[in-house]
Structure formats: structure tokens, C-alpha cells
Amino acid sequence: MATQQCATCSGTGEVNTLTCPTCNGMGICQTCPTCDGSGQTNNATCATCGGSGQQTISMSPAAITDDDDVDIDPSDNSAFLFVPTANGSDTTPGALLRLGTYCEKEEAATDETNAKLFYPDQFVADEESGLATIYTLASGKDGNDVLGGILLACDGQALIKAGEKMYINCGDTLHVESGDEVTIKSGNSKDININAAEGNGKIVETSKSTTRKILGNEFTETTADSFTINHGDTVSITYGTKTFITLGSGQSVTVGGSFTGNLSGSVSLNVGLSFSADLTAAFSFTLFSASLTKWSLSKTITDLSSKDTTLEDSVAVLKKIVFDVASKQYDIKQSVADLERQSLQTVNNNFTLIQAKIDIRQNNTLVNFGNLAVFT
Numbered sequence: 001m002a003t004q005q006c007a008t009c010s011g012t013g014e015v016n017t018l019t020c021p022t023c024n025g026m027g028i029c030q031t032c033p034t035c036d037g038s039g040q041t042n043n044a045t046c047a048t049c050g051g052s053g054q055q056t057i058s059m060s061p062a063a064i065t066d067d068d069d070v071d072i073d074p075s076d077n078s079a080f081l082f083v084p085t086a087n088g089s090d091t092t093p094g095a096l097l098r099l100g101t102y103c104e105k106e107e108a109a110t111d112e113t114n115a116k117l118f119y120p121d122q123f124v125a126d127e128e129s130g131l132a133t134i135y136t137l138a139s140g141k142d143g144n145d146v147l148g149g150i151l152l153a154c155d156g157q158a159l160i161k162a163g164e165k166m167y168i169n170c171g172d173t174l175h176v177e178s179g180d181e182v183t184i185k186s187g188n189s190k191d192i193n194i195n196a197a198e199g200n201g202k203i204v205e206t207s208k209s210t211t212r213k214i215l216g217n218e219f220t221e222t223t224a225d226s227f228t229i230n231h232g233d234t235v236s237i238t239y240g241t242k243t244f245i246t247l248g249s250g251q252s253v254t255v256g257g258s259f260t261g262n263l264s265g266s267v268s269l270n271v272g273l274s275f276s277a278d279l280t281a282a283f284s285f286t287l288f289s290a291s292l293t294k295w296s297l298s299k300t301i302t303d304l305s306s307k308d309t310t311l312e313d314s315v316a317v318l319k320k321i322v323f324d325v326a327s328k329q330y331d332i333k334q335s336v337a338d339l340e341r342q343s344l345q346t347v348n349n350n351f352t353l354i355q356a357k358i359d360i361r362q363n364n365t366l367v368n369f370g371n372l373a374v375f376t
Contacts, residue, residue, distance in 0.1 A: 069105075077101045077148065078139075085155055092117055098151040106135035106151070118153050122175045 069082040078100035085094040091108045109115040115124045139149030
């Protein structure tokens with residue numbers, strides 16, 4: 001309950017109702033000492049406020065708006081505006097705005113069906129164990145303390161428009177869910193930034209398919225390991241130059257058929273030891289081939305299945321292959337060392353060449369300045 005100034009007596013506690021007995025209300029012969037010339041005396045107690053000068057009023061919805069769907073009394077820590085649904089139900093919200101703790105309208109949300117009339121589906125799922133009193137959790141809690149929240153629920157569209165900036169700050173989980181499409185769009189030539197805990201969080205995407213159209217350049221930097229698992233076919237088309245640079249070891253394993261087609265020239269450079277093992281049948285057709293090999297070690301065993309070949313012969317052949325490989329190890333290591341020295345010499349030559357170019361440019365600059373001085 002609250003008080004306000006009495007409108008009947010204007011807060012004086014009395015009303016002017018009696019005629020002055022001295023001047024009989026005329027107040028014109030001489031100044032009346034009783035009513036001071038006003039013709040009225042103030043000696044009747046106000047019937048509305050009982051002489052207190054204050055009027056007691058009720059702040060109940062019915063007293064203020066004559067409508068139980070409106071509550072503006074903050075004494076119960078909540079205020080709400082309830083608009084029933086179009087079907088006339090006095091418990092189903094067409095629109096509900098509640099400020100503070102839960103309101104009496106929400107007390108109808110005691111099961112999953114009714115709770116989803118007031119609250120988002122994910123909130124109902126999160127509080128599934130306490131559906132009977134879910135409305136008591138709707139404004140939030142800090143331990144045993146019930147916090148003041150805001151509830152906006154409607155069975156139609158919710159439209160929010162801001163002419164300038166809009167800030168949404170959530171101290172805990174932020175859940176956005178739509179029963180249909182979700183569109184995020186920025187202004188003309190403006191960025192969309194997604195930041196997962198300043199690089200300390202994860203971004204998890206789950207979808208049936210993904211289509212990305214980049215009308216410009218793409219740059220990806222990964223500071224740790226990268227893993228890609230594809231359970232289907234992979235097709236990659238590049239209209240331009242494709243360059244692969246691996247500053248470390250590289251492995252490639254193909255379990256199944258493999259086809260490589262090259263409709264232009266191909267250059268392969270391997271500086272170091274290269275090992276290739278093919279455990280399947282191989283077929284090669286080359287129209288023209290040119291090869292320069294410093295050392296070559298090759299052995300094809302075709303007679304192991306011959307009826308005249310014994311197990312001892314086969315073992316001897318394998319031992320011979322192992323011996324040949326071992327005998328070439330030193331030569332291969334020496335060759336690698338030579339290549340490394342040659343690479344270092346090439347780097348030194350390149351540096352010398354770059355330095356010479358710099359000297360030439362400096363000389364050209366000096367010549368240009370000399371010509372300019374002569375001209376001036």
C-alpha cells in the first residue's frame with residue numbers, strides 16, 4: 001500500500017463547507033474577524049482523508065488499471081504486463097513482459113508443455129529436473145538469492161531496432177537458437193569478427209554440408225598440428241599455379257589405385273635421400289624419357305618362383321641385395337655431404353650476386369646524381 005496527497009482537501013485535512021455566522025457569508029460590511037473576509041470558515045474535517053491530509057490507495061493491478069494482467073507494484077520484486085493470446089486464454093501469453101522475479105502468470109509453467117509457452121526450449125531442457133518449479137529459476141539465482149531478471153515472451157514476432165550501436169553482454173552461457181534459417185550480415189565492406197577466448201577457446205562447427213564463397217584472397221595460419229579426415233572423395237581444381245613447400249619431412253600413403261596425369265612439363269628436384277617402395281603391380285608408359293643418375297641400385301627378383309631355384313639360392317640373392325645396399329651407404333652419405341656443400345656454395349654465390357647488384361644500383365644512383373649536377 002502507498003499514500004498520496006488527498007485531492008479533496010489538497011492535503012490540509014479540512015474542507016470549506018460552513019457559512020461564516022458573523023457576516024452570513026457576505027464578508028462585505030467590514031472585514032470579518034472570523035473568516036477574514038472570505039465568507040467561509042474551515043472547521044469541517046475532510047471525510048475522504050479523516051483530516052490527515054493523506055489518502056491511502058491500493059497499488060493492486062485492479063486498483064490501478066482495473067486489469068489483473070498488469071502489475072506495477074514492486075513490493076513483491078516483480079512487475080509485469082501480460083497480454084493474453086488471441087484465443088482468449090487467460091494463462092497462455094500472447095505477449096508477456098516481466099521485470100524482476102517471476103510473476104503470478106508464470107506459475108502456470110509447471111510442466112514441459114506450459115514451460116515452453118513462456119521460456120526458450122534450451123532453458124527448459126537445461127532445467128528439466130526441476131520442471132515443477134521452473135518458474136522460480138526463470139529470473140536467475142546466485143546461491144540461494146533470487147536475482148532480478150527480464151522475461152519477454154510472445155506467440156508472434158519480436159522486432160528490435162536500434163538506430164545506433166547495440167551492446168549485448170552475457171556473464172554466462174549465451175544460447176541463440178532458431179527453428180528456421182539464421183542470417184548474420186554486416187554492413188557494406190565491414191568485417192565480422194569471431195573471437196574464441198582470445199585464441200584460448202575452440203570453435204566447433206557441425207553441419208550437413210558447407211559452402212564457402214570467398215570473393216578475394218584467403219589466408220590460413222595454424223600454429224599447431226592440423227588434421228583433416230575425409231570419408232569420401234576429394235576433388236581439387238586450381239586455375240593457376242599451385243606451390244607446396246614443406247620445411248620438414250613428408251609422407252604420402254595411398255592404399256588403392258593411384259593415377260597421376262600431367263599434360264605439361266614436370267620438374268622434380270630431390271636434395272637428399274629418397275626411398276620408394278611399391279608393393280603392388282606397376283605399369284608405366286613414357287613417350288620420351290631423359291634421366292641423369294650418378295648412382296643407381298636396382299634389383300628385380302624374378303626367379304624366386306622358379307622350380308629350379310632353391311630356398312638357399314633365394315636367401316643368397318637377398319643377402320647380396322642387402323650387401324649392395326650397405327656398400328652404397330657410405331657413397332650416398334658422401335654424396336649428400338657434397339650436395340650440402342654445393343648448396344652452401346650456391347647460397348654464398350647468390351649473396352655475392354645480390355651484393356653486386358646493390359653496388360651497381362648505388363653506382364647508377366651516383367651517376368644519376370652527377371648527371372643531375374652537371375645539368376643544373
